[in-house]
Amino acid sequence: MIKSLFKVACGLFLVSASGISHADETCMSPYMAKIVGQEDFVYVWTLGEEGLGDEQDKLVTISVNPDAPDYGKVVDSLSVGGRNEAHHSGFSDDRRFLWAGGLDSNKIFIFDVHTDPAKPTLHKTIDDFVSKSGGVVGPHTFYALAGRMMITGLSNNKDNGGRTAMVEYSNKGEYVATHWHPTDEDLRGAEKSGQFADGYGYDVRVMPRRNAMFTSSFTGWSNYMMDFGTMLADPEAMKRFGNTAVVWDLHTRQPKKVFDMPGAPLEIRCAWKPNNNYCFTTTALTSQIWLMYEDEQGEWQAKAVADIGDPSKVPLPVDISITSDDNGLWVQTFMDGKARYFDISDPFAPKQVYEKVIGSQLNMISQSWDGKRAYFTSSLLDNWDKKGELDEQFFKSYTWDGDKLNLEFEVDFKKEKLGSAHQMRFGAYGLYGMDRPWENEQSDEGADEAAE
Amino acid sequence: MRFQFAGLALALLLCQYAAADSNTEASSEAALPSIRLAPGDDKSGYDSTAYQTNSLSLEHRKGTALNLAAFAIEPQLGLPDPKESLELEPNAAEIALGRRLFFDRRLSRNQTMSCAMCHIPEQGFTSNELKRPVGFEGRSVKRNAPSLLNVRLYERFFVDARETSLAQQAWSPLLASNEMNNPSIGHVLEQINRDPVYQQQFKQAYGKPADMLNVGYALAQYQQSLLAGDAAFDRWKYASDKTALSKSQQAGFELFTGKAACASCHLIGDQYALFTDQQLHNTGAGYQASMLGEQKEITVILAPGIETTIPAEVAQRVGEPKPNDLGRYEVSLNPKDRWKFRTPTLRNVALTAPYMHNGEFLTLKDVVNFYNQGGQAHSALSPLIRPLNLSATEVDNLIAFMQSLTSSKLKLLVADAFAADVQDPE
Numbered sequence: 001m002i003k004s005l006f007k008v009a010c011g012l013f014l015v016s017a018s019g020i021s022h023a024d025e026t027c028m029s030p031y032m033a034k035i036v037g038q039e040d041f042v043y044v045w046t047l048g049e050e051g052l053g054d055e056q057d058k059l060v061t062i063s064v065n066p067d068a069p070d071y072g073k074v075v076d077s078l079s080v081g082g083r084n085e086a087h088h089s090g091f092s093d094d095r096r097f098l099w100a101g102g103l104d105s106n107k108i109f110i111f112d113v114h115t116d117p118a119k120p121t122l123h124k125t126i127d128d129f130v131s132k133s134g135g136v137v138g139p140h141t142f143y144a145l146a147g148r149m150m151i152t153g154l155s156n157n158k159d160n161g162g163r164t165a166m167v168e169y170s171n172k173g174e175y176v177a178t179h180w181h182p183t184d185e186d187l188r189g190a191e192k193s194g195q196f197a198d199g200y201g202y203d204v205r206v207m208p209r210r211n212a213m214f215t216s217s218f219t220g221w222s223n224y225m226m227d228f229g230t231m232l233a234d235p236e237a238m239k240r241f242g243n244t245a246v247v248w249d250l251h252t253r254q255p256k257k258v259f260d261m262p263g264a265p266l267e268i269r270c271a272w273k274p275n276n277n278y279c280f281t282t283t284a285l286t287s288q289i290w291l292m293y294e295d296e297q298g299e300w301q302a303k304a305v306a307d308i309g310d311p312s313k314v315p316l317p318v319d320i321s322i323t324s325d326d327n328g329l330w331v332q333t334f335m336d337g338k339a340r341y342f343d344i345s346d347p348f349a350p351k352q353v354y355e356k357v358i359g360s361q362l363n364m365i366s367q368s369w370d371g372k373r374a375y376f377t378s379s380l381l382d383n384w385d386k387k388g389e390l391d392e393q394f395f396k397s398y399t400w401d402g403d404k405l406n407l408e409f410e411v412d413f414k415k416e417k418l419g420s421a422h423q424m425r426f427g428a429y430g431l432y433g434m435d436r437p438w439e440n441e442q443s444d445e446g447a448d449e450a451a452e
Numbered sequence: 453m454r455f456q457f458a459g460l461a462l463a464l465l466l467c468q469y470a471a472a473d474s475n476t477e478a479s480s481e482a483a484l485p486s487i488r489l490a491p492g493d494d495k496s497g498y499d500s501t502a503y504q505t506n507s508l509s510l511e512h513r514k515g516t517a518l519n520l521a522a523f524a525i526e527p528q529l530g531l532p533d534p535k536e537s538l539e540l541e542p543n544a545a546e547i548a549l550g551r552r553l554f555f556d557r558r559l560s561r562n563q564t565m566s567c568a569m570c571h572i573p574e575q576g577f578t579s580n581e582l583k584r585p586v587g588f589e590g591r592s593v594k595r596n597a598p599s600l601l602n603v604r605l606y607e608r609f610f611v612d613a614r615e616t617s618l619a620q621q622a623w624s625p626l627l628a629s630n631e632m633n634n635p636s637i638g639h640v641l642e643q644i645n646r647d648p649v650y651q652q653q654f655k656q657a658y659g660k661p662a663d664m665l666n667v668g669y670a671l672a673q674y675q676q677s678l679l680a681g682d683a684a685f686d687r688w689k690y691a692s693d694k695t696a697l698s699k700s701q702q703a704g705f706e707l708f709t710g711k712a713a714c715a716s717c718h719l720i721g722d723q724y725a726l727f728t729d730q731q732l733h734n735t736g737a738g739y740q741a742s743m744l745g746e747q748k749e750i751t752v753i754l755a756p757g758i759e760t761t762i763p764a765e766v767a768q769r770v771g772e773p774k775p776n777d778l779g780r781y782e783v784s785l786n787p788k789d790r791w792k793f794r795t796p797t798l799r800n801v802a803l804t805a806p807y808m809h810n811g812e813f814l815t816l817k818d819v820v821n822f823y824n825q826g827g828q829a830h831s832a833l834s835p836l837i838r839p840l841n842l843s844a845t846e847v848d849n850l851i852a853f854m855q856s857l858t859s860s861k862l863k864l865l866v867a868d869a870f871a872a873d874v875q876d877p878e
Contacts, residue, residue, distance in 0.1 A: 082562060083589055084562075085589075085590075104562065104564060104589060104590070105562050105563070105564060106564065106876075106877075127877050128876070128877055128878050130557075130876035130877070131876040131877065131878045134511075135510065135874065135876075137564075156510055157557060157874050157876055158492070158510060158513060158572075158874065159491065159492060159569075159572050159574075159575070159581070160569050160586075161491065161492065161493055161581060162493065163492060163493055163507065163508075163509075163510050180509065180510065180511055183493075183505075183507040183508060183509045184505055184506055184507045184508070185507065185508045185509040185512060186509035186511065186512060195502075195503065195504040195505065195756075196504070196505045196756075197505050197507060198493055198505045198507050199493065199507045199509070199510075200493075221564075221586075222579075222581060222582055222585075222586050225586050225589070225590030226582070226586045226590055226592075227590065227592050227771055227772050228767075228770035228771055229767040229768055229769075229770045229771010229772065230584075230592060230771055230772070230774075232750060232752050232762075232767045232770070232771070233747075233750050233752075233767060233771075234582060234583045235751075235753050235814060236495075236580065236581055236582060236583065236805075236806060236814060237581065237582050237583070238752060238753035238754075239495040239498045239581075239753060240493075240495070240581055241755070243505075243755055243756065262754075262755035262756060262758060263754050263755040263758070264755075283755075285754040285755060286754050286755050286758060311754075311760075312760045313760075313762065314752065314754070314760060314762060314766075335766070335770075382589070382590065383589075383590040384770060385770070386769050386770050387768075387769065387770065387771065387772065390769055
């Protein structure tokens, strides 16, 4: 039997040893194994659409290994019941389970992805997130810490606004603690460095070597569930966006400093190299790239370092992805459907060097560790996606040759009656010490032929 | 008692009348809790780059329960005899039950929406943060969420006056597909009757499990306790406190009852003031929304002090068509009722922005300016609406007067609401 050479790091990445702050592939936690070679599957957390297929949210598994016999096909679809506003997901630190949240129902679905990576199963559903957390609504980012899952909230059960908290769970799915974002009334020991301390939340990332944790801020249930066009024309609603990012003490979970970051800073991606003590984020409404960096005095600072397209036209930057060499940053803009590549070799002066229209609308990107493959999906939020024919729903697989994106295959989520494609996570047999089935089959066939 | 369901009398006999304890101490001004009557993350001044957040901690959002049964029948300056405006005889057990139902997010189909998610206590029991509320799965609701303060003083309910009692009204949002989206009455009742606390509460309050009638009664019991008079205006008008209103507010009152003729519909009586005539009128606001100018551009707020203008078609690509609203006509199908909406009370109006049936006016100044120009002229416009020729100072005085209509009791009600447990799936 021929054993394939999996380029999969199956052990825990020790940050001090590897010198890597955290993996992308895309944007995994430093506390887990990561795939540095060819991924076998992409799991797409998909929103059910009323009137389409079975109308409910589902985890869709797509075969993405070019050597696989079912390459480019949907190999599994696991419906979970209801339209929960499926949004983001994240693996546990052992990468055996994928936690996926519903921003509306507040349910958390924990999928077993290790028993059979080609066919995830629903292991557990947490449906008491709001009551256990003390009123946090909208479980968004699922980010593995050591033995823990840190879950960011977007809203609360008192006014459906943007004030919220992070909620910490054990790997077993047991509630541990709620960490409220600092507000003017209760900064929780943090420094309000500018004019804002809104208490809003969105994403979380960590830089363990600096004992730092970073959060950004979006908006509450009333806005993220609202019809997007209606919201744009509602001045009161448009005031209800976050304008802050916060740096926290990772170990104590205490907020240390609140940065002004006007216009809803969303995804946070930190640099890889051991001396690159900085993280990027982008503001959705004001269309800027922001840098959070440690200065020479060891103090964390924040600065807007570039515009994304023409901010006056509101291109709406959404997902971002940093390359493993810290030299490139993919920035997706929803409204014009463009993937934009920025040269960030000078993090204080990012320059856009490439762009390509991926579809009528575009949200998420997941790129491979080596940066050679990039996957894109279309959906932003159910009621924010474009309407009518512009509401394309797709998964598209591209290769990146350093100069341009080349389409390899795509899955039309509407034609397949799946729903609206949102966040992607990678799976691989090698993570769990398994051989790829088709390689076994090829090996067996070869052995049979040799015997004949 | 103005209205009472058949069959309630027996229930009331069985239930303990729990208004015995005086609420006087709790409702005295000295006991008023420190509560902000505005959104917890106040956005005042957001249109300026000088904006600073003024955000409260949700962990500190605590309250003190009020004896609502006593409060509901406690006379308040400027309001009619409380016993005359009751829909149901106040009962502590029923009110407690209704309050729990009101804040129970499990009562929507996907267990994420309670009545209080659109009628937010510190926001005047409406929502200051949206023109129109967002319902089940984010579905659009075409009308502004009305304040529930003093709701029992209305003779009919909803801005098209389609419902005749608070108890009946309660079922509409529970069943509306774009609000709480429950598939049936039975489904709601099963949800309620599965809960051990409700089992006990319904037994205590009504001697039987939840049913279609007593769920409505309980919600009505809580809502009719949200009585909020005794404003500065009331002390000036009905208690001879000549210092209660500023000169500007007094000038505004003169305009309100004189040149501006607001009091033609927003009635002020000799003994009390409802600030509504309970009638439906066509002010032109509905006509304007239905019939006039599609915007070519919209201004979008991006961040404090930062806004941009985008073509309306850009927003249309990500938005559903604007809903139409014909007001009372949608109930009566009588063409004469097109764009007629019920006169809202103006009590506590300073706290209940945005305004009009569709929330299109964000400030009181927007409202006064609309009426100052004579509403929106068209053939069906109410003859009561005409250009007012108010000066800028007069506009300001009118607004100042309306700001004098905020109840001194409101913080008690909000503190009581803060003390209520919010129910989520467990």
